[in-house]
Amino acid sequence: MTTDNRELILRSLNAALHSKKLYPPGHPSVAAPARKACQLLSNHLDDRGEVGLLLVEESLVFDEIPVDNAREQYGDLTAHLEKKRIEAIRFRQGVTEEELSGLLDILTMERTFEPDELEEELLRRRITRITIRSEPVEKRNMLEVYNDAVGVVKNVMNDVRMGRIPKSGEVTDIVDEMTDLVFADTNAMIGLAMIKSYDEYLYNHSVNVSILGIALGRFMKLGKHEIHIIGVAALLHDVGKTGVSEEIIKKPGGLSSEEWEKVKQHPVLGSQIVERMDGMEKDVCRMIYEHHVRYDHSGYPKIERSIHPLGMIISVADAYDALTTLRVYQNPHQPVDAVKILKDLAGRHFDPAVVDAFERMIGFYPVGTMIRLDTNEVGVVIKVNHEACDMPTVKILYDSDGNQLEEPYSVDLAAEGEKTRSIIGVADPLTRNMDMGAFFQQEAG
Amino acid sequence: MDRRKQVLIKALRDRDEHIRSAAAGALERLEIRLRLPAFEKLVESGDKIEKLRAIYAVSGLRGERVLNLLVKATKDPVEDVRAAALRSLGRIGDKRVLPAVVESLKDESPVVVRVAIEALANLWDQRLLGPLMQMLRSKDHGVVERALDVIGRSGDKRAENAMIYFAVKGNRTMRMLAIKALGVMET
Numbered sequence: 138m139t140t141d142n143r144e145l146i147l148r149s150l151n152a153a154l155h156s157k158k159l160y161p162p163g164h165p166s167v168a169a170p171a172r173k174a175c176q177l178l179s180n181h182l183d184d185r186g187e188v189g190l191l192l193v194e195e196s197l198v199f200d201e202i203p204v205d206n207a208r209e210q211y212g213d214l215t216a217h218l219e220k221k222r223i224e225a226i227r228f229r230q231g232v233t234e235e236e237l238s239g240l241l242d243i244l245t246m247e248r249t250f251e252p253d254e255l256e257e258e259l260l261r262r263r264i265t266r267i268t269i270r271s272e273p274v275e276k277r278n279m280l281e282v283y284n285d286a287v288g289v290v291k292n293v294m295n296d297v298r299m300g301r302i303p304k305s306g307e308v309t310d311i312v313d314e315m316t317d318l319v320f321a322d323t324n325a326m327i328g329l330a331m332i333k334s335y336d337e338y339l340y341n342h343s344v345n346v347s348i349l350g351i352a353l354g355r356f357m358k359l360g361k362h363e364i365h366i367i368g369v370a371a372l373l374h375d376v377g378k379t380g381v382s383e384e385i386i387k388k389p390g391g392l393s394s395e396e397w398e399k400v401k402q403h404p405v406l407g408s409q410i411v412e413r414m415d416g417m418e419k420d421v422c423r424m425i426y427e428h429h430v431r432y433d434h435s436g437y438p439k440i441e442r443s444i445h446p447l448g449m450i451i452s453v454a455d456a457y458d459a460l461t462t463l464r465v466y467q468n469p470h471q472p473v474d475a476v477k478i479l480k481d482l483a484g485r486h487f488d489p490a491v492v493d494a495f496e497r498m499i500g501f502y503p504v505g506t507m508i509r510l511d512t513n514e515v516g517v518v519i520k521v522n523h524e525a526c527d528m529p530t531v532k533i534l535y536d537s538d539g540n541q542l543e544e545p546y547s548v549d550l551a552a553e554g555e556k557t558r559s560i561i562g563v564a565d566p567l568t569r570n571m572d573m574g575a576f577f578q579q580e581a582g
Numbered sequence: 583m584d585r586r587k588q589v590l591i592k593a594l595r596d597r598d599e600h601i602r603s604a605a606a607g608a609l610e611r612l613e614i615r616l617r618l619p620a621f622e623k624l625v626e627s628g629d630k631i632e633k634l635r636a637i638y639a640v641s642g643l644r645g646e647r648v649l650n651l652l653v654k655a656t657k658d659p660v661e662d663v664r665a666a667a668l669r670s671l672g673r674i675g676d677k678r679v680l681p682a683v684v685e686s687l688k689d690e691s692p693v694v695v696r697v698a699i700e701a702l703a704n705l706w707d708q709r710l711l712g713p714l715m716q717m718l719r720s721k722d723h724g725v726v727e728r729a730l731d732v733i734g735r736s737g738d739k740r741a742e743n744a745m746i747y748f749a750v751k752g753n754r755t756m757r758m759l760a761i762k763a764l765g766v767m768e769t
């Protein structure tokens with residue numbers, strides 16, 4: 138194969154990709170260079186059997202020879218390979234025009250693919266003489282995802298305040314990402330749900346309820362789709378509060394009857410907002426509409442029908458996050474006490490079965506509980522132990538004399554040799570002027 | 583203090599589970615008390631959240647020093663801090679703080695006034711009727727509703743005329759409160 142041929146192939150591929158940005162599928166400006174690339178490639182493959190197009194440390198290698206100035210000459214091609222995190226494409230003898238145009242389609246698709254998904258996609262398109270090797274998408278740091286989720290809620294609420302219809306894509310994507318992380322490390326995600334914001338309560342609250350809802354859905358072994366709609370509905374459950382004045386929202390607990398009537402409209406307003414968002418499921422709107430309807434049908438608004446089966450998951454998660462947050466009218470409840478309150482309200486406000494599942498999921502000493510050990514050391518629960526509920530993993534923050542440790546360390550109370558330490562009671566982070574959210578932020582970072 | 587602490591720490595390993603948890607609770611309260619100077623400093627010069635944390639941290643304790651700290655916080659420049667302090671004083675229910683809470687009825691923020699009235703419900707005293715009746719003239723409905731509630735529950739006959747007025751003229755909530763009050767009031 139001559140240098141010219143190699144250049145021609147790359148140029149044709151690049152031209153086809155470039156045209157795909159500008160013209161509809163099947164347009165001659167796309168089809169012609171694709172066909173040309175295929176002809177040249179086929180001729181060459183008859184000689185060589187197989188050819189590789191590689192992206193090695195940001196430079197292009199074609200047919201075992203590095204390509205000079207690839208970024209300038211074949212900008213579209215390199216950009217697409219990079220965007221899809223593709224390390225190598227191999228073409229084998231007999232490759233058809235359909236296969237090549239299938240490859241171009243995949244390269245120009247909006248979405249990203251995990252390596253195994255790429256394989257599936259090739260198979261689905263019956264492309265057998267082209268293989269692609271890609272790098273797995275790097276999992277983003279949990280804290281990044283958490284903060285992004287807060288940003289998404291902020292954007293959604295700002296859109297509503299500005300009279301715009303919020304975009305659904307951002308919401309569903311971030312819920313998927315949070316779901317992956319909850320499945321990967323539930324404890325760490327529940328720890329992040331201890332991040333609260335006093336002045337911008339609503340944004341963090343929405344994200345926390347979503348995390349707790351997803352975690353509970355997972356614990357209850359619900360299907361992927363059900364968990365997804367719980368996550369979405371939870372993230373948007375209070376979006377209707379954008380319709381209530383800031384002044385009122387920030388001073389709950391001390392409302393006049395008229396102000397209270399306004400706050401009570403937020404589930405209805407919220408479901409109306411979400412109904413207008415593109416592709417939002419009816420179930421999501423219904424769960425938002427019903428999130429303050431109690432198990433015994435007290436609460437608001439009044440409904441005749443039965444409550445959505447997944448709705449109670451959001452109500453319980455909502456209450457748990459609200460109870461564990463410092464508000465002007467409320468000192469934050471310790472997680473243990475919040476669970477007790479939920480249990481007291483089971484059968485009236487909440488579905489007992491859901492409260493029961495929540496209690497088992499969150500653990501006897503939930504992540505974020507400050508505890509005192511029999512050694513008089515004080516620490517925070519960072520990982521629940523579902524087998525031995527009173528022996529979680531804790532991070533010791535204060536020694537037995539009450540001095541704050543410079544280098545806190547973790548202890549698995551259930552682990553061998555740790556039988557010498559046991560939890561005696563709950564301690565109060567307020568006493569130590571401690572911000573639990575900041576602690577978990579550091580743990581994740 | 584050290585001896586107290588030693589005994590309590592030893593009791594953390596007692597054979598009796600209830601003794602152990604009582605010791606943990608006592609140590610916790612002791613530590614809050616030991617940190618009182620730090621809380622006083624926070625209420626003096628901390629940021630908003632630190633002030634709120636300090637207020638809620640000491641609210642479980644009793645005694646003059648705690649009351650003084652909370653009373654001080656009822657004069658804080660930040661509305662939320664004043665409200666939280668008043669709420670805590672109401673919960674503690676020690677009548678020594680009555681003058682300070684009554685003073686807060688003059689607060690510039692209606693939200694703080696609402697909380698002050700709620701706190702007074704727990705500190706009820708005959709002499710409160712006058713100042714609370716004044717509150718019925720407030721433009722803020724939240725203030726009027728709370729004042730009606732507290733006055734109504736006192737059953738004091740001197741409020742009869744006011745209750746008759748609100749039973750007819752108030753908004754729905756005010757009417758409900760006034761009507762209930764007329765039923766329980768002394769004759």
Ligand SMILES: [Fe+2]
Binds near residue numbers: 374375403428429
């Ligand atoms: Fe809500």
Ligand SMILES: [Fe+2]
Binds near residue numbers: 342374455
């Ligand atoms: Fe909520």
